[in-house]
Amino acid sequence: MAREQIGMTAAEVDVFFASQRWVVLATLDADGSPWADLAACGLEQGELHFLVCRGTRSHHNIERDARVCASIDVYPSYYAIRGATAHGAARRVDDGSLRARIARPGVPVADDSGERSDLYALSLDDVFSFDFAKIRNQY
Amino acid sequence: MPWLVRTALAWRAEVRDDSVPPLAPEVEAFLAGSRRSVLVTLRPDGSPTAHPMTALCAGGRLAYNTYRKSAKARNAARDPRTCSLLLAGYDDSLERALVYKGRVRILDPASLELTSPARARPSGAPASGVPDRAVTRLQEGKRVLLGVDADETVMLDRSSEG
Numbered sequence: 001m002a003r004e005q006i007g008m009t010a011a012e013v014d015v016f017f018a019s020q021r022w023v024v025l026a027t028l029d030a031d032g033s034p035w036a037d038l039a040a041c042g043l044e045q046g047e048l049h050f051l052v053c054r055g056t057r058s059h060h061n062i063e064r065d066a067r068v069c070a071s072i073d074v075y076p077s078y079y080a081i082r083g084a085t086a087h088g089a090a091r092r093v094d095d096g097s098l099r100a101r102i103a104r105p106g107v108p109v110a111d112d113s114g115e116r117s118d119l120y121a122l123s124l125d126d127v128f129s130f131d132f133a134k135i136r137n138q139y
Numbered sequence: 140m141p142w143l144v145r146t147a148l149a150w151r152a153e154v155r156d157d158s159v160p161p162l163a164p165e166v167e168a169f170l171a172g173s174r175r176s177v178l179v180t181l182r183p184d185g186s187p188t189a190h191p192m193t194a195l196c197a198g199g200r201l202a203y204n205t206y207r208k209s210a211k212a213r214n215a216a217r218d219p220r221t222c223s224l225l226l227a228g229y230d231d232s233l234e235r236a237l238v239y240k241g242r243v244r245i246l247d248p249a250s251l252e253l254t255s256p257a258r259a260r261p262s263g264a265p266a267s268g269v270p271d272r273a274v275t276r277l278q279e280g281k282r283v284l285l286g287v288d289a290d291e292t293v294m295l296d297r298s299s300e301g
Contacts, residue, residue, distance in 0.1 A: 022233060024224045026179040026187035034179040034187045036224040036238055038295070071177050071189035075229045083191045087182075109233055109297065128188070 004136060008129040013084050017124070018043040022109050023070040025050060027061035035061055038109040041070065042102040048086055048124060049093065051102050051109075051117045062120065066090045070122055079138055084129040090120040161199060166292045169237045171196050173225040178203060180214035180221050188214070194225055197246060201225075201239050201287040204273055212283055215243040221287060236295040239287065246286040248277045 008016060025039040037058040039050040048070055052059045062068060066089040073083030093099075099119040162170065176194035179187050190211045195202040201223060205212050215221060219242040226236050276282040 024177040024179075024189060026177075026189050026222070028185070028187060032181070032185055033220040033240070034181060034222040035240065036177065036179050036189075036222045038224070038233060038236060067186040069179070069187045069189050071191060073177075073191035075175070085189045085191075087186060087188060 004134075006130050006132065006134040008082070008084065008131050010124070010127075012131070013124060013127050013129050014043060014046065016082060016084055016129070017041070017048050017072075017086070020072050021104065023048070023050060023072045025052070025058060026069045026071070027058050028065045028067060029057070029061060030064065039070070040102055040104070040109045041072075042104075044098055044101070044121075046124065047121045049098065049102055049119055049121050050090075051099065051119055053117045055116075059118065062090050068120075068122065079132050079135065081132040082130065084127055086122055086124050087126040087128075088122050090122055093119045093121045095119065160289070162289060162292065165294060166237060166239075166289075167199070169227075169235070169294065170194070170201060170225065170239070173227055173237065175227070175229055176201075176223050176225040178211060178221060178223045180211050181218045182214065183217065192223075194223070195284075197284065197286055200289065201241070202246060203285045203287075204277070204282060205285060206276075207281060207283045212285065215285060219243040223287065234297055238291075238293040238295060239289060240291040240293075241287040241289040243285045243287050246284040248274075248284050 020041060022038055023041045025037050027035050027037070029035050035057055037056070039052055039058070041048055041050040043049070050070060052062060068090045069085055069087045071083070071085035073081065075081050102119060103117070174193050176192050178190045178192045180190065182188050188210070192203050192205070195204060221243050222238065222240040224236055224238055226233070273282055277284060
């Protein structure tokens, strides 16, 4: 039996990421093993942008190997569970105004000044997602 | 009501595995109280991928209940190196988190003690154990219990930040 498809459309993924303030950011340590951290994020110009504080393990990892993934899920109730994971190569972006928009006060995973962190962009070309509202048989 | 929520019989792994080095008390306490996690595994090309998962605590280590044929189980079978990020809940509180880096191995569910859920869950929160249907599928071998032996744990505490 074919597996039920409950993924989001590209447009739904955009809306979902646009509503998130932070993601779990996965990077690669020097030995190729994975590392995970939290990063403030925002969707700008169709790409996921995220901030990584300089000097952190995640920052060192990205500067050495740009392959990352960013993931977030929400669980307001069982059939409202949604989540998305974006994969790709992070690209550093030098845009002060964009960085200031991402580093919103109240998101304690980046400095609000933006002076101690770098901004990266990740395209949404390789995304896995799920939306439990699309499950056909709900009990 | 979904099977994940309505289950009357869930089980929690209460038996400590002596082959697993003990976690720091702070880490163990956070792990025991945390259900929200993202498991990071490696794709065949070595790039990272992430799987939002309900975290379990089995035998003094982080564990996950998943389908044997799932991408995460296949990734971990090919390369057991993983890293998980655990949060206290779904309330968007980011003050404390646990980074749990380790290697996956398949646990034998028969070696773990089955108990009924002993505590009430907050409304809408994920189950603290494995629902009865999942237990059946574990016994059938369709699902597996992935235990993660910790190589490194880091508590992230941002309670003093903005």
